Amino acid sequence: MIPGAWICLLSPLAGALAITLAGTRLSRRGAAYLSTLSCFVAFGGALASFAGSLGEKPHERHHLSTAWTWIQGGSYKSGLEVLVDPLSVMMMLIVSGVGALIVAYSIGYMDSDDEERRYFAYMSLFVFSMLLLVQGGNLILLLAGWGMVGLSSYLLIGFWHERPSAVAAAKKAFVMNAVGDATMALAFFLTIQKTGTLSFGALNALHGHSGWVVNLVALGLLGGAVAKSAQLPLQTWLPDAMEGPTPVSALIHAATMVTAGVYLIVRTHAAFELAPKVQDLAAGLGAATLLLAGLIALVQVDIKRVIAYSTMSQIGYMFLGAGLGAYANSMFHLMTHAFFKALLFMAAGIVIHALAGEQDMRRMGGMRALMPRTYWAFLVGALALVGVPPFAGFFSKDSILAAAMGHGWYGYILWIAGLVGAFLTGVYTFRMLFMVFWGEPSAFAREHFHTLKRDVPGLALEIPVVVLAVLSVIGGWLQFAPTWHPVATWLDTVAAPLVSPTNWQEAVSSVLAVVLGLAGIGLAWLLYAAPRRRPIPRTAFWQRTLEHKFYFDELYDTLFYVPSSFVARALGFVVERPLILGGSTELGTETREVGGLFARLQTGLLRTYALAIASSLAVLAIVFVAVKCRPF
């Protein structure tokens, strides 16, 4: 079990290193296979850990394996250690399993792209970083993984570095994430100061401290979670991150990166439970994000951006659940979401490839006739996203909503937000589906459609899609809240839930969510697919607001970019040009002038030199004689 965990952690790192070191000695296809293999080996390691944990009694499922002492200073000590407990094993399975499928899909997707080796090395590094994040046995390793996830996402979002927009998106993701990293690091500093350690137990040790310490630590952790998971108010990087290749988007949205915030809250729930106000804030941010993202997704025309906003919205549900203390429901939704979101991205990737890279949904249409299998896969993913039974989303999303009902009046507000979000999910998901797949094939689609010739020997583009489609159907059956809940039992020893919804709450939430989801689908059908379509109600103000994503980018521009660039420009004029630039120029000119003065002494005439020597000698001799023969 412990060796399995280490294999799981180190195999993708080994893959990334091997591809990097082999350079051109490894063929492009070889790099792809090596990367995929390393991820599947990691999944094997995760399975071994899982099997080992299954064989133990629930309270024994906690193992800390230390390789060596990594950092030591004074009484502080941190080891390079992996933690194997139910939560980390679950995350290991999701990250390495879905990650491996996505890397396998990339073999076909990235075939014949330039610099494939670099791509696959980054992919392996990304999976490794995320595994480090979820397996790290103390907070500082978690932070190391956290930072490396940010780095790998930067590298992959900006993978097509000849496109300025991709570079800008990568930079934006990195900067937004750095804000979260900083708040998290500050929270850890405070933890070290107060408890002297950064083991996960340190958070329990915060118990006796004053309210503001606990609140600050929880706030710092929440800041990190919000940045990595693209929740309000640090959500602006996620849609831009669509500049990366589609499998990268799938990896970021499904297996790695954005789920890290949810994992963090569940892992450090001890700190959050000591600070109930921050917990409520997390739930509130989740609810606000899910509404906001759902609304923005209604007007997006880029297929990948719609899916990106749906991710933000679904992560909002997870934050909602984690903030309310429904940890197992949150993690369960994280798992099913990984399945159907990876599926949606991969299906969208196939459509985009078939249409020569076009991502604008307005130019698509009628793809159902052209690529029926992709249509079915996409339909499964969409139904799972909306939460229609018996698809996966139904089982996981509705438990979160039910949990909200047990939290007083605040809980009811969140509950209503979640239900509205379910309706919006139905509308935007099926708007996308209808626009892309239904109707007559558009002129653009007829002209540009070509069947994919990207199947690699031994591994077709479709195999990972099929696997994920099956998982999106059956993945939810793992848990049916009132009667059958292995996920909750599995996670119980790590994070016991704070709320336990009653059966009628589950029932009401499920029925309402499904009805609203179906109503959303119906509305989308009326507007986008019905034989006699209703005109789409538009208000100029709302249209503009949503298309500008509630002006968040503009707001941050005004708040941070404009003042700082103004200050920089002012400093350039006031300080740099006169003082630094002017000063150094002046120094150079002066030195030259003085040098010119002395150079005039050097006449090049032998006789002047001789005369100078002779006259100075004469002067010396006279002085010498005068001193020696002084008359006293």
Add this chain to the structure above:
Amino acid sequence: MLGPDVAWYLAVAGFLFGTGALGVLLRRNPLIVLLSLEIMLNGGNLALIGYSRHLGRGGGQIFALSVMAVAASEVVVGLGLVVALNRRRVPLDVDRLNSLRG
């Protein structure tokens, strides 16, 4: 002690040194400049030897010998330069050899 007083030797030495120095300062032909330099050195040598006799110690004479050795090597270098200048058809005039002017 045989011969004239040390002052006479010093006077001759001073005369030789002055003649050489004037030659170095005033003449333009590098060959003559070298020649004048030799005269200056010989003036110095004569002073060394005169003092050596006057004080009855041999150190000055030995020093004069080493000055001669240095002078010989200096002449070799100097004449070599002059020959090289002549071969390259550079005018033999120290005032026109001023390419090292700053």
